[in-house]
Amino acid sequence: MSSDRQQARDGARRGDGQRPPVRVGVLFGGPSAEHEVSCASALGVARALTGDGYRVVAVGITRTGGLRLVPDAVLAGYLHGSGAERAIDDRLTVAGPTVELRAGRQRGTAVVTAVDAPGTAHAELDVVFPVLHGPYGEDGVVQGLLESLGVPYVGCGILASAVGMDKVAMKRALRAEGVPCTPHVSFDGQTYQATEDPEKLVVGLRRPLFVKPARMGSSIGISRVAEGDDLAEAIEEALRHDNLIIVEQGVTGRELECGVLGGARPEASAVGEVRVTGGWFDYQQKYLGDSDPMIVPAVLPDDVTERIQDLSIRAFAAIGGWGLARVDFLYDEAAGELYVNELNTMPGFTAHSMYPKVWAAAGVGYREIVDRLVALAFARHAQRPTGPQDPR
Structure with missing residues (x-):
């Protein structure tokens, strides 16, 4: 067993009948185009964490960035119900009272508080599991928030995420x-708008090309450009999702x-x-x-x-x-x-x-x-x- 795995096992604060359960805040949703995928991923994570030393608190992020606490009764229905066969159709929903995250009174914790009743704590968290894909969740933004709260969180830190x-x-x-890595070039929207012929931006690359938003996932905004395809159309589709574009040579x-x-x-x-x-x-x-x-x-x-x-x-x-x-x-x-x-x-x-x-x-x-x-x-x-x- 690697030392990392041993450290992980030794470091886990799991309930054993004498210690209270670890309170895990599952963050999901978010304003990115991968909102639905996050909701599906989060349900799988929440179900895996249910019981045996954990207590799950589900906090959804709306498409406009607001926080909603999924009520315990609603969450219980998701966690113990019989899920649909396809995971994309079986997902948490961002719904519930409006809340915010604050640093907890105890070092290393965070608290979910009511916005409409300042000082009212709905739940305290020992660790946060940000099951978020794409911008505002996987790019260091949420990681920066969690760092500022001083609460442990799952996954890469600010820099690695970004x-x-x-x-x-x-x-x-x-x-x-x-x-x-594959041969590639990158440019921003202003450079594209100032270029009369977009082919000049990809000199040295052979088709097929893959035109991608630089900061998006789940294949959103990506186009394959073969011989005879319109490169400008692919670039403009990518620019709908990000102002920075990368064009990669296909392999x-x-x-x-x-x-x-x-x-x-x-x-x-x-x-x-x-x-x-x-x-x-x-x-x-x-x-x-x-x-x-x-x-x-x-x-x-x-x-x-x-x-x-x-x-x-x-x-x-x-x-x-x-x-x-x-x-x-x-x-x-x-x-x-x-x-x-x-x-x-x-x-x-x-x-x-x-x-x-x-x-x-x-x-x-x-x-x-x-x-x-x-x-x-x-x-x-x-x-x-x-x-x-x-x-x-």
Whole structure:
């Protein structure tokens, strides 16, 4: 057992009949285009945390950024009901009284308070699990709030989250550490508007191209541009979601994914493969398709699997990751080349998601994943300074 795993097990504040349960605030929803995916992921996490030493408090974030506390009776119906077969149709709903998060009276806790009744505490939290995808949740914004409250939280910190969310910054970090990436260019909306011919922005790249918003996930706003396709139309679609655009050269090959879990000494999971139609893995295939496109474990030579696992841990370290990430690869089988396409610092947690599947193939079940993530949150929090620089 790695020292990280042992630390996680030793650091978990689980109820044992003598200690009170760990109060976990599950944050979900949010203003990003991945709101529905977050609601589905959060239900899986909340169900895994229910009972056996945990008490779940669900706090939804509206599309405009407001906080709503899901009432206990409503949450109980979600947690103990029989869920729909497809995770995307089985999700928490952001509804309930308007609340806000404040620092708790006890160091290392946060409190959920009523907005309409100042001083009235609905619930106190020992740790927060931000099951948020995309901008305002996976990009360091919520992480900054939680840092300011001084409460332990699951997943990457401010910097790693921001770098992981920004595909341009991420690729710079990966290249600096010698992690292979696909050829790409980036530019902002003003540069595009000032350019008469958008083809001049992608000189040196071969088609097909993938045009992406730099800070978005779940394949939202992405277009594949083959010979004869309109590059300007793809750029304008991406600009609907972000003012910073990245254009990547397509790689003819296999799409592979690997999970990372841990802190200072993270571990890599089994490797999964995504079998796609239409040239790339879009939102429809990820969440709404009729068939499961994921093959776990991927059929690969042992040395390729080992290279992917090694590169996953190196990529995680390159952004300063903590807790978890899913690392996505493109594998040019004919040339024997692997490219890291991106990292997701809060990957999907639905039953239809790759991250739980690749860890299950490595012998780590869903419940153990969330157990370890909560424990890692406490372990990192224990390392934070407590001197004059601590605002508490």
